[in-house]
Amino acid sequence: MDVDLLEKTEIRIEGIVTEGTNLTELAAVAAAVLNLPPEKLMVIDVRPDQVAFDVLLPTLRAEDFFGSERDLLDAVVKVAGVRLTAQAAVHSAGILGAIALDRDEAAAAIERSTRMGSAIRANRRPRVVVFPTGFELEEGRIEDTNTPYLVKLFSQAGFVAEPGHVLADRLESLTSGLEGAASEAGLIVTTGGVGAEDKDFSVEAIERLDPDAATPWLVRFTRGQGRHVKDGIRIGVGEWGGCLLVALPGPHDEVRLTAPILLRGYKERWPKAVLAERIAEAVRGKFRTGGPGHAGHDHAGHGHHPHAHAHHHDSGAAAPVGAVTSEEGAAS
Template identity: 40%
Template sequence: MLSIEGGRAMTVHLFNKRELRITGLSLTDVDLDLIAAAVADSLTLSPEDVLVVDAHSDQLTLDLLSDPDDIGRLAGKRRALLESLSCIPGLSVGTETEIHSDGILGVINLSPERAETLPGAMSDFRGQLREKLARKVMILPTGREIMAGNVMDTNTPFLMELFTINGYEAKAGSVVDDDIDVAIGALTDAIGRGFGLVVSTGGTGAELKDCMVEAITALAPDAATPYVVQYQRGHGRHYKEGVRIAVGHVEQTMLVALTGPHAEVKEAAPVLIEGLRQGYDRECLAGNIVDVLHARLHGTPVIG
């Protein structure tokens, strides 16, 4: 979060995005340690805090391993960074070279003039960044039966199309296994990659294998987790008291676990999107989704 106190340096939470991607380069037998050192020097960081995570013939991807104490020192550093890189043997910088970041590190590309007025620029930048992240959605199908190819995943193509036509940048994730550690890992990865919305389908039932609600509450203990239907625990396959959905927040990311049946996803997803458009909180979102699922299960109309 942006904070300014008197003469103290401005600090900014980087929304878990500390990745820089530099494209339009030419790399031939380049020493990656020299690249990390050049980037660190340009951004006034310790060389140990810069890691080259991927390198191709025409691009680099770097991670900053710690938050800068003062985001202001990164602003407007595009020219200095590219000049430092151009001095490295085997690395060429050209007119097509660009620096990309989905996070707050985009301030590197600010013009020197805007960098001088950083407080105002940062306010605008944060707003634009929040809006961009809120429109990035990761779709996570779940279930060993989908992984094994026994069951067709009809939910992901439907959700991809629905979110896309509603103005979202949608990406399909890998199928998540019926394992809580795997589920937590998949959610954490999506959060770290800067998705503002993560929607899973399936894994919300009453069997022991169903763990998506538990994965979300492990990351967001105050998540809303209302029941869609309740059972008597211990009867048949009902290890748990019923089928639930979940809506929770981890920093800038909303996590949503929907039930798995395709007919239910088709009912619930438009309600989710409308609730997001209206700015509803997690309790209201979850309640509205459960209401439409109750109506479908019991044949009663939704009022309101």
């Protein structure tokens, strides 16, 4: 069960004495106890009888830290130069304070929270919000055909679906827009902004909120060719505070191709990696068969009108994932 730390991410061990201790090793040992990647926990303060760590993630699994105080103390004392006093203890504000629960209390708390979450989800009609992205829509240059289509599709499937405002092509704007809507929705879908140009940030916004988001490639490019500043086109599926976040391409034919897959995956609660790969494979399949949205199309653009993006990046610069480019062929 994932829990939101609500920005209270500091963990303090009191009654700890260090002498010549490697702080990187200390943080890595503590991270392993909490089932965190070593780079997601860092030492931020050392005092004569205290060490403070900061968790560099917005959410953690309750099972990974509830009742873990004894394990954490037993692990850090094995690091060279660390000594614990008889009063050694772990303290934290907010939900991380559950580290100090004993094992029975922790198990009971997780079970209660899981039951409560299941009951809430069972009695709440899921809300879906669709956000178009891009300056073309902000300025009224093209028609948004994606949002009405997606809202209608999810509404007919029994969800409360509604359009969101146009999100600007800026990483901060996209991230804050997703974060703000996630507390009131079960699913957020963005269209456009998944390409390889310097104005495409939909996938990166999801990765900011969920570093473990699934982001499979659709097409690979040679970075620096034309306007490409990234290695290719990806879609993204992540989670934030219990809300599923999905970044779809902008071309309308690709939205129509992938939306039924998204609808089924959301209804059946597919894991995000499975959902992302099935969406990606549908688009790759269209590339391989030379459909109207071939690899020369601009997913960087927001192409919500079928022809709005036809003039964009150089044709022949892209290859569907799994295809062999001329460079790769020459090297093989």
